[in-house]
Amino acid sequence: xxxxxxDITVTVNGTQYRRAVEARTLLSDFLRHDLSLAGTHVGCxxxxxxxxxxxxDGAAVRSCLMFAAQADGHAIMTVEGLAADRDxxxxxxxSMRDCHGLQCGYCTPGILMTMKVFLEETPAPDEAxxxxxxxxNLCRCTGYQHIVEAVALxxxxxxx
Amino acid sequence: xxxxxxRYVAAWTLDxxxxxxxxxxxxxxxxxxxxxxxxxxxxxxTQPAVLIDINRLSEYAGVxxxxxxxxxxxxxxxxxxxxxxxxxARDLPLVHxxxxxxxxxxxxxxxxxxxxxxxxxxxxxxxxxxxxxxGKLRAQSVRGERRIAAADFFVGALSTALEPDExxxxxxxxxxxxxxxxxxxxxxxxxxxxxxIGVACTLRLDEQGRCAAARIALCNAGDTPVLAAQASDxxxxxxxxxxxxDGAAELVRRSIEPxxxxxxxxxxxxxxxxxxxGRALATAVERAGAA
Numbered sequence: 001x002x003x004x005x006x007d008i009t010v011t012v013n014g015t016q017y018r019r020a021v022e023a024r025t026l027l028s029d030f031l032r033h034d035l036s037l038a039g040t041h042v043g044c045x046x047x048x049x050x051x052x053x054x055x056x057d058g059a060a061v062r063s064c065l066m067f068a069a070q071a072d073g074h075a076i077m078t079v080e081g082l083a084a085d086r087d088x089x090x091x092x093x094x095s096m097r098d099c100h101g102l103q104c105g106y107c108t109p110g111i112l113m114t115m116k117v118f119l120e121e122t123p124a125p126d127e128a129x130x131x132x133x134x135x136x137n138l139c140r141c142t143g144y145q146h147i148v149e150a151v152a153l154x155x156x157x158x159x160x
Numbered sequence: 161x162x163x164x165x166x167r168y169v170a171a172w173t174l175d176x177x178x179x180x181x182x183x184x185x186x187x188x189x190x191x192x193x194x195x196x197x198x199x200x201x202x203x204x205x206t207q208p209a210v211l212i213d214i215n216r217l218s219e220y221a222g223v224x225x226x227x228x229x230x231x232x233x234x235x236x237x238x239x240x241x242x243x244x245x246x247x248x249a250r251d252l253p254l255v256h257x258x259x260x261x262x263x264x265x266x267x268x269x270x271x272x273x274x275x276x277x278x279x280x281x282x283x284x285x286x287x288x289x290x291x292x293x294x295g296k297l298r299a300q301s302v303r304g305e306r307r308i309a310a311a312d313f314f315v316g317a318l319s320t321a322l323e324p325d326e327x328x329x330x331x332x333x334x335x336x337x338x339x340x341x342x343x344x345x346x347x348x349x350x351x352x353x354x355x356x357i358g359v360a361c362t363l364r365l366d367e368q369g370r371c372a373a374a375r376i377a378l379c380n381a382g383d384t385p386v387l388a389a390q391a392s393d394x395x396x397x398x399x400x401x402x403x404x405x406d407g408a409a410e411l412v413r414r415s416i417e418p419x420x421x422x423x424x425x426x427x428x429x430x431x432x433x434x435x436x437x438g439r440a441l442a443t444a445v446e447r448a449g450a451a
Binding site for chain 2: 026029061114
């Protein structure tokens with residue numbers, strides 16, 4: 001079979017990119033390999049672990065369950081777009097650091113992107129809501145306790 | 161793993177999508193939300209020659225009110241939008257109750273009702289719900305269109321009555337009636353996992369408080385979503401109390417043929433099907449009395 005390639009224009013973290021992609025290239029691999037945005041991690045490649053979660057037109061999605069060709073004309077935000085600049089982390093990132101919400105850090109980008117939208121839609125969540133919102137992101141280090149605390153602290157900081 | 165090579169075509173119109181499907185038949189797959197299809201492609205369990213992306217067919221995304229039949233839900237309506245649509249809670253309480261059980265928020269942000277139904281996973285929630293609601297599925301092809309009753313749509317595990325050139329375009333579901341109640345319950349090891357057993361039931365009372373109609377459907381209880389017809393019929397014409405509920409639960413327990421798996425033995429699935437049926441019926445009766 002000849003390779004089926006598509007020219008796509010996609011906006012990632014506010015920057016517009018034009019690339020030719022193979023039809024079968026997953027969005028997660030496109031971000032990592034073609035755009036060198038390796039902050040998006042790839043865990044299971046079957047939609048279970050949540051490590052590859054990015055924002056697609058503002059909604060948290062699994063980037064391993066989409067093809068790069070589908071992103072043509074759409075806007076994506078990855079963990080690289082979260083902090084305002086090199087010296088100022090996003091309140092979620094600050095809170096994860098302050099509460100020890102990560103150990104190996106592999107799941108962290110997916111959790112940050114999922115929680116970013118969650119806190120915009122639910123500015124004052126209770127613990128049950130935070131745990132429900134975290135249910136699609138696996139972490140094998142922390143036991144989640146410190147992540148829940150970090151999200152609660154971030155919610156408080158974002159409300160100030 | 162990575163998917164095997166394929167040809168990707170983004171369809172801009174329904175006609176274009178149907179022409180392509182007519183041309184390639186089983187060699188082509190429609191790509192809707194992709195939340196079930198893409199994992200199977202990543203595993204190379206599915207290797208379509210052509211992938212027809214139908215996400216641009218926005219006229220098939222959304223909910224239309226069409227009395228008297230009920231609501232017509234476009235196949236490309238994402239679960240995210242059903243969750244956020246006030247009509248879901250008002251008119252489709254069974255769907256509303258089940259939505260949080262369907263995978264995780266990130267999957268529901270992308271997954272569509274049509275893709276979920278056409279994938280026809282017997283462990284999935286929505287096929288059982290559409291069966292409990294006696295929904296109709298509208299399929300279209302270059303040859304024309306037809307409506308398929310939910311009971312005729314699911315023919316086997318991951319297998320539907322859709323012909324190789326057909327696309328599921330719409331789901332018709334009846335809106336909740338006065339004196340009717342519904343309940344969805346499932347047991348899963350973890351939030352977002354497939355159900356060990358799930359039960360969807362709907363029930364309507366007459367003016368004397370007797371059961372006028374009942375439908376109980378289960379997920380992960382066989383090769384297809386299972387309609388427990390005998391158990392449902394056992395309630396009709398009767399005042400549904402504890403004895404009737406126990407009787408129906410026992411009929412459900414005896415009638416299903418779950419496969420058993422690493423998460424639960426067949427015996428446990430039988431047991432849970434009875435327990436959840438009893439609880440779901442009791443709740444549905446209570447809700448019908450209040451509605």
